Amino acid sequence: MDRTRLRQPTVTVLTVLAVAACYYATARLGLLQQLVHGQVTALWPSTGIAVAALLLFGLRVWPGIALGALCVNITIGPSLSYVLVIAAGNTLAPLCSVLLLRRAGFRDELDRLRDALALVFLGALAGMLISSVTGVGALVASGTLSTAEFWPTWSVWWTGDAIGVMVVTPFLLALRRVRLPLDAGPARWAEAAVLAVATGAVTVLVTGVVGAPLLFLVFPFLVWAAFRFERGGAACCALGVSVLAALGAGRGTGPFAHHSLLANMITLQAFIGTAALTSLLVAAVVTERSATYREIKRLCDQLSGKVSRQEP
Numbered sequence: 001m002d003r004t005r006l007r008q009p010t011v012t013v014l015t016v017l018a019v020a021a022c023y024y025a026t027a028r029l030g031l032l033q034q035l036v037h038g039q040v041t042a043l044w045p046s047t048g049i050a051v052a053a054l055l056l057f058g059l060r061v062w063p064g065i066a067l068g069a070l071c072v073n074i075t076i077g078p079s080l081s082y083v084l085v086i087a088a089g090n091t092l093a094p095l096c097s098v099l100l101l102r103r104a105g106f107r108d109e110l111d112r113l114r115d116a117l118a119l120v121f122l123g124a125l126a127g128m129l130i131s132s133v134t135g136v137g138a139l140v141a142s143g144t145l146s147t148a149e150f151w152p153t154w155s156v157w158w159t160g161d162a163i164g165v166m167v168v169t170p171f172l173l174a175l176r177r178v179r180l181p182l183d184a185g186p187a188r189w190a191e192a193a194v195l196a197v198a199t200g201a202v203t204v205l206v207t208g209v210v211g212a213p214l215l216f217l218v219f220p221f222l223v224w225a226a227f228r229f230e231r232g233g234a235a236c237c238a239l240g241v242s243v244l245a246a247l248g249a250g251r252g253t254g255p256f257a258h259h260s261l262l263a264n265m266i267t268l269q270a271f272i273g274t275a276a277l278t279s280l281l282v283a284a285v286v287t288e289r290s291a292t293y294r295e296i297k298r299l300c301d302q303l304s305g306k307v308s309r310q311e312p
Helices: 002-033 045-057 058-074 082-105 111-127 128-141 147-176 188-204 215-251 261-308
Strands: 033-038
Touching: 002 045, 002 058, 002 147, 045 058, 045 082, 045 147, 058 082, 082 128, 082 147, 111 128, 111 147, 111 261, 128 147, 147 188, 147 215, 147 261, 188 215, 215 261
Parallel strands: none
Antiparallel strands: none
16 A cells, blocks of 8 residues: 555656656757747747647646756746746646647547647647747847847747647657557558658658759658558658758758748748648548448447347
8 A cells, every 4th residue: 555655656756757858858859940049949849748748647747847848948048037937838838738628528549530620729729829928928028039029939939839739749649559560461561661761752852952842742641641541650750741841941951942031930830730730630530430430330230230130
């Protein structure tokens, strides 16, 4: 009994520390593509980590998000008081996102179209308004940004946080339910390998060819992943495409060459947001259709069994 009582707090503390470490590590990776004053990036994966952690482990892990956000912002932010405000916004945003999702009946399996729509519009777009308004407001109040820079910086912050939720959270939710398909034949494994290689190669190509606006060539592969491998394949491909596109924008190659920072930001965020939305919605529709087909088949088999038992 005593061991059980001690084990629960220990597991909670370790989970909180793990969430804080993951939040900090992904935040440092996101800052490699910083766009505004070394603090605002077009893709902030930490928000996806935070929302996924709250969905999987419960609201009790919020101190890990707060700790990770505080450690990140201390190294890049203004004075301590404004850093606390930014960290508070970074913590409240995913908390509100998860509360909105739970209120809407969200299921972690992402096996319904309504779940995908809820994650996009409630978890990503609505919830991340808190962190963006709080963070940019703190930067303006501290003098790091001018008043005229509020709205452009806010748009980068908000969409960066929202895209982090749309790209990273589905990947982590799908990763939790991944099981090795032992019954899959060689053809299935070969198809998965071809899809992964082709998606990566095409993404590198379209983000590395100077002056060629060919980003749309990636979408057939995202649809392929969603149709054939449903949530897991769509989430993996969307994450990989987003990372490669962000790296291309950082190098200033392909469609990101010879353009202003604002133009590159708009192009990158529009592409990542559209890619994540497309793969997420298509995968949800396919998963829901497959579940409906299996249920109909089960009912037909059940009805057939009842009829056969009643025959003389």
